[in-house]
Amino acid sequence: MKDLLGLVELARVLRTQASVIVVVLATRKQLCQGAAAIICQRECLTDLQVHRRRILAKVRRMFRALAVLSLIAGVAHPAAAGPTKATSKATSKATSKATSKVTSKKQKVTTTKTPRKVANKSTRTSSKREKVSRTPTRKSLARTDNMPKGFVWPPNRAMLAAEKACEARLDELGIAWSKAEREGRIVNAVTVSENGTFELGGVTYVSAYRKGVQKLDCQLALALATFGPRLEELGVQQVTYGSIFRWTNVRVNGKTKNILSRHALGIAMDIVSFTDRDGRVALVQRDYNTGDELLLGIEQMVNDSGLFRLLLTPKNDPISHGDHFHLEVAADYTAPTS
Numbered sequence: 001m002k003d004l005l006g007l008v009e010l011a012r013v014l015r016t017q018a019s020v021i022v023v024v025l026a027t028r029k030q031l032c033q034g035a036a037a038i039i040c041q042r043e044c045l046t047d048l049q050v051h052r053r054r055i056l057a058k059v060r061r062m063f064r065a066l067a068v069l070s071l072i073a074g075v076a077h078p079a080a081a082g083p084t085k086a087t088s089k090a091t092s093k094a095t096s097k098a099t100s101k102v103t104s105k106k107q108k109v110t111t112t113k114t115p116r117k118v119a120n121k122s123t124r125t126s127s128k129r130e131k132v133s134r135t136p137t138r139k140s141l142a143r144t145d146n147m148p149k150g151f152v153w154p155p156n157r158a159m160l161a162a163e164k165a166c167e168a169r170l171d172e173l174g175i176a177w178s179k180a181e182r183e184g185r186i187v188n189a190v191t192v193s194e195n196g197t198f199e200l201g202g203v204t205y206v207s208a209y210r211k212g213v214q215k216l217d218c219q220l221a222l223a224l225a226t227f228g229p230r231l232e233e234l235g236v237q238q239v240t241y242g243s244i245f246r247w248t249n250v251r252v253n254g255k256t257k258n259i260l261s262r263h264a265l266g267i268a269m270d271i272v273s274f275t276d277r278d279g280r281v282a283l284v285q286r287d288y289n290t291g292d293e294l295l296l297g298i299e300q301m302v303n304d305s306g307l308f309r310l311l312l313t314p315k316n317d318p319i320s321h322g323d324h325f326h327l328e329v330a331a332d333y334t335a336p337t338s
């Protein structure tokens with residue numbers, strides 16, 4: 001800093017919180033006095049490594065001006081800052097330390113190369129990541145490019161007609177069902193049991209966690225009823241599921257996306273395990289990666305059936321689907337697929 005003009009420029013830069021190099025030319029005594037001027041305490045600025053050089057007569061006055069400007073800009077050198085390197089053309093090897101207990105929140109005078117800056121950046125990024133919510137956002141709700149065929153919101157006439165046709169199919173199959181109040185973006189919410197345990201297509205479905213009424217879209221109920229006999233062929237007697245409806249965004253590979261989950265439409269089910277006729281439990285988390293034949297057979301059958309979208313498993317999404325199968329009906333809101 002050669003003159004006050006430089007100080008003004010520095011203050012401008014500080015307001016933007018950019019990294020700048022501050023070189024203060026002063027004696028230890030003057031630093032202490034300067035610090036006192038800043039914080040009204042008899043403390044020195046310890047963390048500034050100052051290259052001492054020729055002390056100009058006006059340095060002290062300039063330092064005080066810097067202090068005032070720094071406070072105006074809401075910045076000052078933090079007491080907690082580690083040792084930093086000041087760059088200067090000064091050739092003296094001597095450095096001096098001073099202390100400061102300044103506690104301004106925005107304090108950030110900088111003296112340095114970038115490690116602190118990088119660390120701050122990564123902290124910001126990780127805290128952002130932690131705050132990510134799975135609740136649908138305006139953006140995820142506005143997207144229609146990832147939705148099933150014919151899906152719009154609110155549901156149009158064609159969709160409601162397709163759901164009516166679906167209900168008629170449930171009746172034809174002799175399935176006991178009830179209409180439920182719409183939730184999230186379930187086009188046509190139905191229930192097939194009062195307590196979360198129900199039978200569709202000869203297979204019993206049991207909730208692993210939440211007991212009580214489970215809402216689902218008619219098309220998922222119809223697909224499960226249609227697919228049931230094929231599961232039975234494989235020896236499946238019971239399916240234990242984690243959840244069906246959830247008001248949430250998609251999560252794959254450990255990342256939450258700006259895409260509304262199919263669970264929010266009531267057309268997907270997360271399956272924890274399958275139990276065969278002999279009572280053996282094939283747990284997705286434990287047995288899938290050891291090549292459990294039942295689980296692999298089910299995967300194959302689901303994918304070959306054409307009733308569902310690609311089954312998500314510990315193989316194709318080990319991070320977010322390491323402990324369950326995501327089974328999702330290939331819903332068609334222009335006409336039910338099954």
Ligand SMILES: [Zn+2]
Nearest residue numbers: 268269270326
């Ligand atoms: Zn799922």
